[in-house]
Amino acid sequence: MSAEIWTGVRERVLALAESPGVEKVFGFPYGGTPLEDPLTEEELADLERYCGVRLPDEYRDFLLHVGAGGAGPTYGVFPVRRDADGAWQWHGDGGDMTLPKRLAEPFRQHVNPEELDALLADQPDEEAYEDIDDYDTANDAWEERLFATLWSDDHTVGAICLCHLGCAQRQWLVVSGPERGRMWDDARCDYVDLEPLGVTFAQWYLNWLTEAEKTAGTVSPSETR
Structure with missing residues (x-):
């Protein structure tokens, strides 16, 4: 059981x-607990009903025994919270990139x-354009193509954006598909595709x-026993 992995972790x-x-x-x-x-x-049962998927065991047991978010790798683990209207969402710089209804x-x-x-x-070369407005038009069209290629929501369905590293770089936990339970790095800000980190959530x-x-x-407390 993955719950055993988290014994004493909150205390640590x-x-x-x-x-x-x-x-x-x-x-x-920064600030807070x-x-x-x-x-x-x-x-947790309500969260999984809302998302339509059972979360990977290591992460769901983390939510049950360690916390809904907080201290963790890079700038910390984005907390998941239920809003007043009953909707669940992950909160943080990029947390809203997670689409709860597409996690299955x-x-x-x-x-x-x-x-x-x-x-x-x-990519258009500004020096190749005599008119700056023509360059701006061409570059805007190119950026739209780039956005559609790299940042379409379809690229991250079945995954939760769990943290950010600054400068628009983030990391995701896959919850559906062959990579379920594993972490992926998102450096699309550098015009590269998502890449596996090679580790599970735990x-x-x-x-x-x-x-x-x-x-x-x-x-750690466990080492003093």
């Missing part, structure tokens, strides 16, 4: 937040590398926590 994060060396750690949200309260079983659709790589390379090579989070404890010079 909270202890880390109180340690003198926490200022050296990257991954704690280090971790949001975990979801209840009823809240299988995630898949969409961008053809050759098509993307050809598109990037076709590996991604726990690797961060272990390194954070080393950075802060703390010993």
Whole structure:
């Protein structure tokens, strides 16, 4: 059971937040509590009904036993919250890129590398235009093609945007399809396709926590027993 993975993890994060060396750690949200309260079983069931999909075990058990979001890799894990109207959404810089009603659709790589390379090579050259308005028109049309190729919502169905790294780079958890339960990096701001990180959600989070404890010079509660 993945629930065992998270035994003592909430306590470790909270202890880390109180340690003198926490200022050296990257991954704690500014202000507020280090971790949001975990979801209840009823809240998790409602979230999954709303999204129409059972979340990967490692992540759903994290929501139940660690928190609905908060401290974690990069700038922290985007919290998932239920709005007053009953709708669920992930909150953070890019959290609204997650489409809860399309999480049951299988995630898949969409961008053809050759098509993307050809598109990037076709970017208008400002020096080739005598009239700046003509250049702006051509470049706007090119940017529309680029957006459709890289940033279509179809590229990230079946995945949850869970954190950001700054400068419009983000990371996603796949919840449907062959890559279910695994993390993907999103550096489309650099005109590249999404790429697998090669780790599951638990590996991604726990690797961060272990390194954070080393950075802060703390010993986890589990190591003192």
